[in-house]
Amino acid sequence: MINAHLKYLFFVTKPYSFSILEPVQNAIQKSNSGTVKWFTASSASHYLVPGNQLKSNREVHDYNPDVVLVPGNVVPHYWPGLKVQIFHGLDEEVKGFYTITGFFDLYCTTGPVMTETFLKIAKRKKHFLVEETGWPKLDYIFKNKGNFTDQKNQLIKQYGLNPELPVLLYAPTFPAKYTSAPDLLGAIKNVNNGKYNWIIKFHPLMDKTTQEQYKQLENKYLRVVDELNILPIMAGSDLMITDTSSVAYEFLSFDRPLITYQALARKDKGINIQKPTELSTAIEQSLMKPDEFSINRASCLREIHPYSDGSSSDRMLQAIARILNDGLHKELKQKPLNIIRKYQIRKMIDRSQAKG
Template sequence: MLRPLQEAILARGDEACWFLEGNEVDPSFLKASERQLKTVSEVKAWAPDAVLVPGNVVPRFIPGVKVGVFHGFNAGKVNRRGRQDHFEIRDCFDLYCTQGPDTTLPFIELAKKFATFKVAETGWAMLDPMYKQGADNPYYIEGDKRPTVLFCSTFSRNLSCADTVYEQIKTMSCKGNWRWLVQFHPKMNLETVEKYKALQNENLTFIETDNVLPLLQSADVMLCDTSSVLLMFLLQGKPVVTFRNQEPCSHLLNVEKLEEIEPAIEKALSRPAELIAQIESYCEQIHPYRDGLSSERVLAAVDSMIDNGTADLKVKPANLIRHLKMRKKLGYWKLF
C-alpha cells in the first residue's frame, strides 16, 4: 500500500523507513532493501520529516508532520458513535491526502470546523502502479483469449457471499467459457478458503497475494458483494457484478438471485454503453486521477506543509485517553 510512496521518495533522493505496529502486520513482507525501525526510540532517533500513515491513528510523540493517506475508499461504514468512520477525526493528523471530490469536500468542511489539520486532494498513492505499464502480469496466460472473471468477497460473515455463491461458481467454472480468478480478504473464514482452493481446476485459480493490483488488471469483470476492492476495480473502467450488495447503485450490476449471476456477467462482458458511462461518472467523484502520479502529489502536499509549517493550525485537543492507550500499546513512556 505504501510502496508507491516509498518509490517516489527514493526516486527523488530522499530516505524512507518502515515502522510496523500490531499483530496483523507481518514484517516478513518487507524486502531486504527496506529498512525497518523496530522501536519508537529508533523512530525518534531517525527523526522523520513526515510520517505517512494508512491507518486511523498515529502517536503524537513520534516526530514529523503526520499525514493520513488512508487504507481504502469510503465504504460508508458507520462506527459505534453513529458517524461515518472514514471521516472520523481522531486528533492525530496534520494533513489528510484525499482521493477525490467525494472525500475531499467533507474533509474540507471538517477542516473548517476543527482547524487542526489541512486537506489536499492528491489521489490514492496505492493505485499508482495500476495506471502504469510494468512488468509482465503473472495472471495473464499467453494464448488464452477467454474473458477473465475475478471473484472477490469480504470476510464479514454477514456480508460475504462466498459460501452462498459457491455452487453457482463451481458450475460456471466447469463450463470453461471463462477463466476464473478467486481472491479473498486475508481474514476470510478458513473453511471457505479451503473449499475454494479445492475447487481449483483448469478454468479456476485461487490466488493468495498481498498485492491485488495485478489481479485487478488481469480481469475483464469482477463478481463481488460489498468488499471495497470493487471500487478499485471500477477505477479501471471495468464492470462489476455484485450479489446482494447493501447499496446497489447505477454503476454496479447488482443481482439478488443466484440464477441471475451468469446473465449479469455476460451483460457486463458486453460493456453496455450506459453502464460504462455510469462507471466513469462515479469514478470521477471517488478518484479522478488516472496518471499514476498520486504519490508525487502526496509528497508535494507534504513538502508544502513542511515548508509553510503548522503555526496557522489550532492546537489539537489533548485527547489524553487515546494517547495513553497508544503509549501503552507501544510500551513507550518517555516524555521526550
C-alpha cells in the same frame, strides 16, 4: 515546486498497505527528495518490508522523522513528525469512514467527494488540514497502462488456466456484516463449469473457514490466490465480482465490467445483484456488453479519483512539503485526548517491539 529533503516514516498495520506506500517510496527515491524508513505493527509485522525498517520507539525517535505516512486510522501520537492519513481504500460504503480519530495533522484525500466532506469536518474541528492529492496506489495503473496488454496471458500462465476462456476475478471484502463470500459460495460453485477461468483473491483478514470452503472448489479453471497486491490481477482480468469492498473502485480505473453483490453506494457502476441466483446471468451480460456501464464508471471515477496522470504520489509529497515549509500545521488546534485509544496503540507498538 518546493525542493525539500525530508525524513519519511511509513507506518503499516495491515499487509495490503504496502502496495499503497510503495509508489510514494518510488517517487521519493526518483526525486531524491528524502529518506524512507518503515515501521510495521499488528498483522503487517509478519511480512517482509520493501525497504529499510525501524523496530523500536527508540529507533523512531533517533531517526526523528519529519513526516509519518499512514494508510490506516491510527498512529502513535508520541512519535515526532507530521502525521498524514492517506487511507487504505477509496470507498465510503463502510460505516465510520469519516470518523475522525484525532491522530492526524493532514488528510490527503483522493477526490472531490471525499475532499468536500473532510473539509467540512476540518472547518468545524480545526485540528487537521485537508489536501486533495489522489491515491498513490493507483499510480501503478496509470503509469503502466500500456504494459497491461499481456497481463492476462501472464496470469493464465502463472496459474495454469485456460487461455481460450475469460478471466473472472472474485475479490470480496472480509467483515461478516458486508462480505458476499458465504452467500456466493454455492453460486460460484455452480458457475465453475469450464466456461470461465476464476481467480479468487481474499482479503488477508477473511475468515479462514470461508477461505477453506473456496479452496475446495479449486480445479483447472479456478484458483484461490494469496497475493498482497491485487492490481496486477485486476490488470489481467476481464471482469471483477465483489461487494462493498474498496477494490470495486480500484477496478474502475481499468474500465472493465464490474459485478457487485448488495452494494451500498454508487450501485450503477456495474450490475448490482441482490441474490446469488442472479450471478450467472450477470456474468453473461457483462461479458457480452462490456461497455454497458462505461459512462457510469467514468462518472464515478470523477467523483472519487479524477486523476489519471499517475502522479498522485508526487502531488502528495508536494502538499506535505508546502505545509511544512509554510508552517500551516503549527496553526492547528489541540487534538482530543483520546486516552484509551492512545493506550491501545502504545500496547500494539510494545507487542511489535517484543516480536522484533
